[in-house]
Amino acid sequence: MLCRTANELYWMARHIERAENTARLLDVTYRMSLLPYEVIEPGLAWAEPWAVPLITSGLATAFYERFEELSAENVLRFMILDSNNPSSIYCCLRGARESARSVRGAITSEMYEDLNSAWLEMRGYDYDRIQLTGVSAFLEWVKMRSHLFRGVTFGTMLRDEAYHFNRLGTHIERADNTARILDVKYHTLLPSAADVGGAVDYYQWSALLRSVSGFESYRKIYSDVITPRRVAELLILREDMPRSLHSCIHFIHDTLEVLCDENSREIERASGELYARLHYGKTDDIIKLGLHEYLIEFLDRISALGGEINRYFLVPT
Amino acid sequence: MAQVLLKGSRLADFTPVSRHLYDEMSSGEGAPRPHYQGFSDWLKRTPVDQIAQKREEAERAFHRIGITFAVYGENGGTERLIPFDIVPRIIPASEWRTLERGLKQRVHALNLFLDDIYHDQSILKAGVIPSERVLANSQYRREMQGMDVPGGIYAHIAGIDIVRADEGAYYVLEDNLRVPSGVSYMLENRRMMMRLFPELFATQAIKPVEHYPDLLLENLRGVTPAGEERPEVAVLTPGAHNSAYFEHAFLAQQMGVELVEGQDLFVQNETVYMRTTRGPRRVHVLYRRVDDDFLDPRAFRPDSMLGVPGLFAAYRAGRVTLANAIGTGVADDKSIYPFVPDMIRFYLTEEPILNNVPTWQLSREDDLRYCLEHLAELVVKEVHGAGGYGMLVGPAASVAEREAFRGRIVAQPDKYIAQPTLSLSTCPTFTAAGLAPRHIDLRPYVLSGKSVNLVPGGLTRVALREGSLVVNSSQGGGTKDTWVMAH
Numbered sequence: 151m152l153c154r155t156a157n158e159l160y161w162m163a164r165h166i167e168r169a170e171n172t173a174r175l176l177d178v179t180y181r182m183s184l185l186p187y188e189v190i191e192p193g194l195a196w197a198e199p200w201a202v203p204l205i206t207s208g209l210a211t212a213f214y215e216r217f218e219e220l221s222a223e224n225v226l227r228f229m230i231l232d233s234n235n236p237s238s239i240y241c242c243l244r245g246a247r248e249s250a251r252s253v254r255g256a257i258t259s260e261m262y263e264d265l266n267s268a269w270l271e272m273r274g275y276d277y278d279r280i281q282l283t284g285v286s287a288f289l290e291w292v293k294m295r296s297h298l299f300r301g302v303t304f305g306t307m308l309r310d311e312a313y314h315f316n317r318l319g320t321h322i323e324r325a326d327n328t329a330r331i332l333d334v335k336y337h338t339l340l341p342s343a344a345d346v347g348g349a350v351d352y353y354q355w356s357a358l359l360r361s362v363s364g365f366e367s368y369r370k371i372y373s374d375v376i377t378p379r380r381v382a383e384l385l386i387l388r389e390d391m392p393r394s395l396h397s398c399i400h401f402i403h404d405t406l407e408v409l410c411d412e413n414s415r416e417i418e419r420a421s422g423e424l425y426a427r428l429h430y431g432k433t434d435d436i437i438k439l440g441l442h443e444y445l446i447e448f449l450d451r452i453s454a455l456g457g458e459i460n461r462y463f464l465v466p467t
Numbered sequence: 468m469a470q471v472l473l474k475g476s477r478l479a480d481f482t483p484v485s486r487h488l489y490d491e492m493s494s495g496e497g498a499p500r501p502h503y504q505g506f507s508d509w510l511k512r513t514p515v516d517q518i519a520q521k522r523e524e525a526e527r528a529f530h531r532i533g534i535t536f537a538v539y540g541e542n543g544g545t546e547r548l549i550p551f552d553i554v555p556r557i558i559p560a561s562e563w564r565t566l567e568r569g570l571k572q573r574v575h576a577l578n579l580f581l582d583d584i585y586h587d588q589s590i591l592k593a594g595v596i597p598s599e600r601v602l603a604n605s606q607y608r609r610e611m612q613g614m615d616v617p618g619g620i621y622a623h624i625a626g627i628d629i630v631r632a633d634e635g636a637y638y639v640l641e642d643n644l645r646v647p648s649g650v651s652y653m654l655e656n657r658r659m660m661m662r663l664f665p666e667l668f669a670t671q672a673i674k675p676v677e678h679y680p681d682l683l684l685e686n687l688r689g690v691t692p693a694g695e696e697r698p699e700v701a702v703l704t705p706g707a708h709n710s711a712y713f714e715h716a717f718l719a720q721q722m723g724v725e726l727v728e729g730q731d732l733f734v735q736n737e738t739v740y741m742r743t744t745r746g747p748r749r750v751h752v753l754y755r756r757v758d759d760d761f762l763d764p765r766a767f768r769p770d771s772m773l774g775v776p777g778l779f780a781a782y783r784a785g786r787v788t789l790a791n792a793i794g795t796g797v798a799d800d801k802s803i804y805p806f807v808p809d810m811i812r813f814y815l816t817e818e819p820i821l822n823n824v825p826t827w828q829l830s831r832e833d834d835l836r837y838c839l840e841h842l843a844e845l846v847v848k849e850v851h852g853a854g855g856y857g858m859l860v861g862p863a864a865s866v867a868e869r870e871a872f873r874g875r876i877v878a879q880p881d882k883y884i885a886q887p888t889l890s891l892s893t894c895p896t897f898t899a900a901g902l903a904p905r906h907i908d909l910r911p912y913v914l915s916g917k918s919v920n921l922v923p924g925g926l927t928r929v930a931l932r933e934g935s936l937v938v939n940s941s942q943g944g945g946t947k948d949t950w951v952m953a954h
Contacts, residue, residue: 151743151744151745152725152727152731152741152742152743152744153731153742153743153744154728154730154731154742155725156744248707251707251712251716252706252707253726254713254716254717254720254726255716255719255720255724255725255726259532259720262532263531263532266530266531266532267530267531270530270531311744315744409744411745413746463744466742
């Protein structure tokens with residue numbers, strides 16, 4: 151497969167995944183914002199739900215360059231519609247569609263048509279129309295478009311290299327996203343041990359779980375109150391949890407095993423090592439090291455792996 | 468934007484003359500022609516709102532499929548939809564048989580001509596075509612002189628523009644031998660019609676066109692450099708911002724070959740490779756949709772960012788085949804067009820099956836005199852002009868305009884040719900005011916390789932504005948499905 155094609159497929163998948171993650175994050179934030187926060191913890195910045203999506207995506211600085219006030223409307227405008235914010239849903243759908251358009255030959259026509267119609271619909275939205283539709287309904291639409299695209303991909307695409315690069319993009323983006331969400335929540339939203347067990351705590355953790363479709367799974371697996379330790383276990387180490395780091399790295403490693411040849415064994419080895427750490431990792435060790443430290447290291451490793459994939463497969467020099 | 472379907476706007480060259488309008492569907496007394504009977508009956512019994520609904524469905528589907536073309540200069544490349552009309556252009560079996568034979572004959576002769584002028588130039592030596600017409604033509608590529616191409620084929624893909632005029636006779640309006648486009652619309656229009664109106668196809672014998680990509684691939688594989696048993700074919704596109712990008716991607720996908728841009732290729736030891744995720748892979752045949760000038764910055768325009776440095780050297784070394792060959796433009800030039808019937812006689816010793824539009828070459832004294840005497844009836848064009856510029860439409864021009872043009876002709880007669888004003892045939896087309904006649908043309912695609920092949924049909928374009936002869940998509944032109952009946 152052409153390197154350029156592989157690169158576009160990889161970014162097509164990453165953009166769609168990012169659009170979905172942004173939608174999840176905003177949806178949870180929106181629901182949280184409907185709770186009477188001021189009453190529970192007045193004046194605390196970390197309890198301001200609209201800061202969360204900005205911090206998680208690392209976009210707080212970019213946001214304040216464009217907006218003065220942290221408000222629901224401004225964050226929604228920035229994260230959904232802003233054509234200058236490369237992580238906005240608008241830009242992600244546009245990017246995915248542009249990539250798909252430039253590699254139409256490598257994907258099925260159903261996949262292209264699906265992305266194209268998502269993009270055409272997206273173009274019809276402005277802030278007023280989103281309000282009219284309902285913020286949650288709109289975000290639900292974004293998630294459904296992502297699900298639909300994944301389904302079309304899974305159901306129509308030949309299991310060739312194009313499929314593998316697509317899949318690689320999805321899981322690298324997802325792993326990155328899950329690690330970020332977990333890290334931000336753990337540090338930004340739980341400043342002191344005293345908060346553990348409080349009402350804010352409950353809502354924060356359940357929101358976190360909901361943002362990665364993990365709330366119901368958590369209930370099923372643990373049938374108990376939500377604790378940070380279990381959330382960390384669920385989202386880092388559980389292999390059967392589709393958005394966990396373990397699960398993402400499993401997919402990534404499987405894919406790299408197929409893609410790598412004798413010249414690129416080093417990439418496969420690096421992903422294998424990362425996979426082994428998750429596969430045989432223990433929650434106690436993570437807590438002992440510190441969740442934040444663990445996640446930062448993970449993000450560094452996944453970013454280095456992404457760099458290698460880039461250098462070897464996607465944009466070789 | 469003319470390139471998307473047609474370079475230039477040749478149909479603009481003609482003014483409608485209402486006295487002899489030939490309608491494809493109706494013979495004049497309101498009764499449909501026999502080959503339109505089935506469709507006409509269906510149209511009568513299908514409720515109007517159902518048809519309206521299907522038309523909307525077609526438009527939505529084309530948007531979703533993304534059959535759009537980029538419009539240059541509009542917001543740096545806006546994508547637009549080419550309007551699709553659901554009334555098909557139907558060609559009876561007997562007429563198609565003649566068209567098919569005539570097209571094969573014509574394209575065969577054009578390939579022989581290209582092979583000849585880049586080798587022995589016997590047609591020039593025989594005085595059939597004046598040498599300077601060819602050798603001084605800007606489309607003649609000296610670099611190709613003496614070079615052998617596989618099978619002696621230059622125009623692997625030819626788009627021949629045909630109009631029907633007067634009492635129903637077909638004329639070849641133009642040969643497109645460089646990078647003719649539009650075939651994807653032919654295929655998508657058929658797919659759309661079958662999807663919207665399966666019952667029409669179930670009850671009538673309409674010849675299929677869907678195998679075009681297979682024929683094209685077979686054709687391209689057949690012209691691989693000598694000794695390659697499993698040739699790697701790729702489609703070379705200028706990129707996603709090109710107006711015909713949809714088509715490049717579509718054809719690559721339909722053939723199951725790579726769609727490459729210049730940046731994906733490199734040349735080493737006169738061999739062309741693609742950069743792939745598993746290292747370099749050799750390419751044997753490039754179906755290139757990039758113009759000659761931009762193919763190789765080392766050989767042609769040095770500022771081209773679209774091309775591949777060293778590609779021409781690899782081509783000359785016979786290590787890669789380009790389809791179409793470099794330098795085919797000399798055979799589809801307006802100044803060469805009048806000689807195509809003579810080419811057919813010269814190379815094939817046959818009479819041409821398809822007519823040219825009669826053309827007066829004003830470099831000839833007799834023709835010039837005739838033209839000046841009949842200026843009010845004729846269309847006069849610049850030999851190297853395109854896109855409807857620098858031309859006079861006699862019947863539509865004012866006396867002052869004609870006189871001004873007369874002066875220009877007299878000053879430089881060899882710069883001009885003249886043709887009669889043809890009335891193009893019409894086909895019923897859906898408009899805001901309901902079904903109305905609109906002018907159409909036809910572009911069949913002729914493939915040359917080990918043999919000459921074409922699918923039954925082509926792209927029918929329609930001028931959607933009343934009375935207009937401009938079928939260009941950028942100027943309100945649309946397309947129709949083209950049916951060739953099996954019997």
